Amino acid sequence: MANLFLGLGALFLLIGIALKWGLLDWFGRLPGDIRYEGEHFAFFAPITSMLLISILLSLILWLFNR
Template identity: 70%
Template structure:
């Protein structure tokens, strides 16, 4: 990779992080962690959270997005 593609990659990642931050601030990501398949266990002194359903949904959406861009 040359310097130009690395800089474009870093700019793209930064823009995605800014968009994710704005979406989180305005409550557009409230669904994350509350889908079927997301596991949450709260004990007396312990909390276990595994968002399997949310991660599967994000994986499918990203795979579809990358597939569309590579066509």
């Protein structure tokens, strides 16, 4: 259990560094991501970005379980 928490902490640290340095600016701006901003309403659905992350996580988990 401790190793899991250490791994998650390291993952969150890497994600934080990537966000700080602007390496994840593409997230939410891919073709297929829906963004609508009206006068009193904003809607954002990162469909393509979530599909990409889902595929990447599925591949990583598949490799670990092999």
